[in-house]
Each structure stands twice: as structure tokens, then as C-alpha cells.
């Protein structure tokens with residue numbers, strides 16, 4: 001996958017994204033926002049905010065910034081913020097999660113919902129999330145990882161060549177992901193249908 005194929009996939013997906021991926025992935029979005037335990041005034045960055053389905057879930061006392069590479073997905077997110085008069089969103093910006101335009105330690109919590117298997121270089125995205133999160137802050141990831149169940153695993157392997165078209169990678173291995181990103185996971189929660197997706201709550205090392 002490359003940025004061009006991702007933008008092209010989400011240009012197509014944007015129109016029906018909410019209908020197809022709204023309800024089925026919503027429990028994961030809700031659990032993440034609840035698990036954030038944000039204090040009033042805390043700054044949250046959501047990378048790959050998409051059509052902004054999570055935005056109404058945040059408490060009104062936090063400040064949320066969302067970024068996404070897809071103009072079409074962001075247009076829907078901006079329309080949602082206007083329509084629902086969501087006051088806690090500071091900005092929705094077109095930006096590559098692999099090269100964030102924010103200074104180091106700009107946010108208290110950084111979140112990626114259903115994004116790490118979509119980007120060309122997930123390790124770079126995590127490095128950027130870590131960089132813009134303040135020391136002692138927290139990173140949150142919810143994603144589907146390659147199943148350990150043989151039949152489902154085989155099906156995911158069959159789907160893998162279609163990842164360019166689908167706009168996501170179905171065969172991302174959790175152990176390999178954790179090893180290569182060196183994420184410090186403090187909580188792992190199953191989410192969505194059959195607990196098939198995983199929420200990773202991770203500590204941003206306090207000293208670096």
C-alpha cells in the first residue's frame with residue numbers, strides 16, 4: 001500500500017463509510033474514549049480521524065485535534081462537527097500520520113482508531129504518535145490483528161493481496177507489531193464482534 005492507493009480507496013469509501021463501518025466498529029471507539037480518562041483541558045490528537053465518528057464521544061471538557069490524509073473523509077468529519085455543534089474539536093487537518101506537523105510533546109493522549117493496518121508504515125506512525133505525546137502521556141490503538149485461529153487466519157491470508165483495493169491490511173501480526181514499535185502496553189482489551197479487534201493502551205515513556 002502507498003499513500004496514493006490509500007487516498008484513492010478512501011475517496012471511494014467516504015460516501016458509504018459511516019453506513020458500513022459505523023455501527024460495527026463503534027464499540028471499540030466508545031471503549032477507547034472511556035479508557036482515556038481525560039482530565040478537563042487535556043489535549044487529545046486522533047490520527048486517521050476519518051469521518052469523525054468518534055468526535056461526539058469525547059467529553060466536552062477536552063480539546064481534540066483530528067488529522068487524516070483523505071480530503072473526502074475529512075469533509076464528512078467537518079460537516080459532522082458543524083451539524084452537531086461539537087465545541088471540543090480544535091481542528092481537523094489534512095496531514096500524513098507518518099509526518100505530523102506538530103512540535104514534540106504537543107498532546108496528552110494520542111489515539112489511532114482502525115488506522116495502523118491502513119498506513120504504509122505503521123512503525124513510523126507510532127514513532128510520530130510517541131513524539132507528539134508528552135512524556136508520561138498515553139497512546140491508544142484499536143485495530144484488527146492477524147487471527148490466531150487457523151481457519152480465519154487462512155481467510156485473512158487469502159484477502160491480503162486485495163489490501164490495496166480494500167484500503168487495509170488484514171494480516172498484520174500483533175507480536176511483530178509490538179516488537180517493532182516497542183510499545184509499552186499497560187492494558188489490552190478485546191472489542192467489537194467476537195472480540196476480534198484489540199485495544200492497546202500504552203504508556204509514553206516518561207523520560208525521553
Ligand SMILES: C[S@@+](CC[C@H](N)C(=O)[O-])C[C@H]1O[C@@H](n2cnc3c(N)ncnc32)[C@H](O)[C@@H]1O
Pocket residue numbers: 006010021025029047048049050051052053054067068069070073095096097098112113114115118119120
Ligand atoms: C479505517 S479508517 C478509520 C477512520 C476512523 N478512525 C474511524 O474510527 O472510523 C482509516 C483512516 O485512516 C486514514 N489514513 C490512512 N493513511 C493515513 C495516513 N498516512 N495519514 C493520515 N490518515 C491516514 C484514512 O484516510 C481513513 O480515514
